Amino acid sequence: xxxxxxxxxxxxxxxxxxxxxxxxxxxxxxxxxxxxxxxxxxxxxxxxxxxxxxxxxxxxxxxxxxxxxxxxxxxxxxxxxxxxxxxxxxxxxxxxxxxxxxxxxxxxxxxxxxxxxxxxxxxx
Numbered sequence: 001x002x003x004x005x006x007x008x009x010x011x012x013x014x015x016x017x018x019x020x021x022x023x024x025x026x027x028x029x030x031x032x033x034x035x036x037x038x039x040x041x042x043x044x045x046x047x048x049x050x051x052x053x054x055x056x057x058x059x060x061x062x063x064x065x066x067x068x069x070x071x072x073x074x075x076x077x078x079x080x081x082x083x084x085x086x087x088x089x090x091x092x093x094x095x096x097x098x099x100x101x102x103x104x105x106x107x108x109x110x111x112x113x114x115x116x117x118x119x120x121x122x123x124x
Contacts, residue, residue, distance in 0.1 A: 002026045002113045004096045009118030016086050016122070022079040022096030022115060033099045036070060036081045037108055038092035038120075048094070049081060050105035059105050064090075086122045093117040 008020040020036070035050035049070040051058045058070050069082040079096060097111035104110050 002032070002098055002100075004098060004113055004115035006094065006096050006115040006118040009094060009120045011121045011123065012086055013123050014086060014088055017082070017084045018086065018120060020081040020083065020094055020096075020118060020120075022081075024077045024079065024098065027077060031101065033101065033103050033105055033111070034070075034072065034079050035097045035105060035108075035111060036068075036079075036094060037097060038090075038094045039117075040092040043092075045095070045108050047106040047108065052102070052105075061106075083120070086120075088122045088124050091120060091122050093119050 003025045005023045006020060008018060010018060012018055032053040034053055036048040037045050038048050039045040047061050048064055049060050049068055051070050053072060067085045072079045095117045096115040098113045099111045
């Protein structure tokens with residue numbers, strides 16, 4: 001059973017940067033669909049960025065394109081989300097998600113495993 005543990009959240013001023021990490025354990029398939037989602041208070045969970053573990057195809061939400069970068073370190077079994085030029089509207093709990101094989105990267109219900117989330121707060 002795959003387990004995901006996020007870290008790296010915190011409080012940062014607008015314009016600052018954070019890097020979120022998602023440690024992946026128990027991986028039994030060679031390829032996973034991986035995604036970052038976020039949920040602000042009173043709002044639906046929304047897609048932020050996604051990729052397959054194998055290859056270099058990455059997908060971003062329009063709201064973060066050019067500011068966020070999703071990457072992975074195969075040797076450390078870790079997924080990252082580098083967040084630059086942060087804005088107050090980026091404030092949310094950020095979740096890492098995974099699902100074996102191919103599928104809709106941007107669809108939250110299609111993911112089978114979720115981390116516990118890490119809080120990101122961006123002050124004006």
